[in-house]
Amino acid sequence: QSALTQPASVSGSPGQSITISCTKTSSDVTGYNYVSWYQQHPGKAPKLIIYDVSNRPSGVSNRFSGSKSGNTASLTISGLQADDEADYYCSSDTGSSTLCVFGIGTKVTVL
Amino acid sequence: EVQLVESGGNLVQPGGSLRLSCVVSGFNFNNYVMNWVRQAPGKGLEWVSAISGSGGSIYYADSVRGRFTISRDNSKNTLYLQMNSLRADDTAVYYCAKGGIAVAPRGFDPWGQGTLVTVSS
Numbered sequence: 001q002s003a004l005t006q007p008a009s010v011s012g013s014p015g016q017s018i019t020i021s022c023t024k025t026s027s028d029v030t031g032y033n034y035v036s037w038y039q040q041h042p043g044k045a046p047k048l049i050i051y052d053v054s055n056r057p058s059g060v061s062n063r064f065s066g067s068k069s070g071n072t073a074s075l076t077i078s079g080l081q082a083d084d085e086a087d088y089y090c091s092s093d094t095g096s097s098t099l100c101v102f103g104i105g106t107k108v109t110v111l
Numbered sequence: 112e113v114q115l116v117e118s119g120g121n122l123v124q125p126g127g128s129l130r131l132s133c134v135v136s137g138f139n140f141n142n143y144v145m146n147w148v149r150q151a152p153g154k155g156l157e158w159v160s161a162i163s164g165s166g167g168s169i170y171y172a173d174s175v176r177g178r179f180t181i182s183r184d185n186s187k188n189t190l191y192l193q194m195n196s197l198r199a200d201d202t203a204v205y206y207c208a209k210g211g212i213a214v215a216p217r218g219f220d221p222w223g224q225g226t227l228v229t230v231s232s
Contacts, residue, residue, distance in 0.1 A: 034215055034217045036219070038156070045222040045223065046148075046156065046219075046222055047222070048220035048221075052217055052218070089156050093215055097171075100146070100158040100161070102148075105156070
């Protein structure tokens, strides 16, 4: 069981906005300062889409945005497109020697 | 262009050993933290290990500590993962991923294509 909880699935219609949450549920994670989000299409390597809670790497669409409030970080995808259908993972620093933890992942379905 | 290419994945028996390699190009390898992340079939991502640019700082997930050893050869732009005492639950695609200059995991970018390790008798 991951220290970061994500919904198993989220769906939306093309053009809509959806939000995926990532909640720190374990007291073992004393970090949670550096939250990242990754997109993974089937059979492909993950791709970084958000780092440091809300920053987008060069080349990532501005339809992806990140935020954090307390123990919950969120990824919002606006103007949902067919190609956004993928698995999305959050990750965070742990503040300990294990360094990093991933959420369980959220499958996004475009209806 | 930054590239990471893993190799070394194979079928190995429980209790066996395997060494993975990740050859990188397109950036100053010795300046950056490198990571191994794995993904069991049909499952999510699991961070495995990280090593600082100099190799002086090393970190492991609890699930592999004492069995896996991360290392790097900066003269060869290559990252390694020596895996010993392999178990069935180590079966996964193993990715190498570029971190930042500091150890804090502020986003892994990019990732290699992955190499499959299967532990089975």
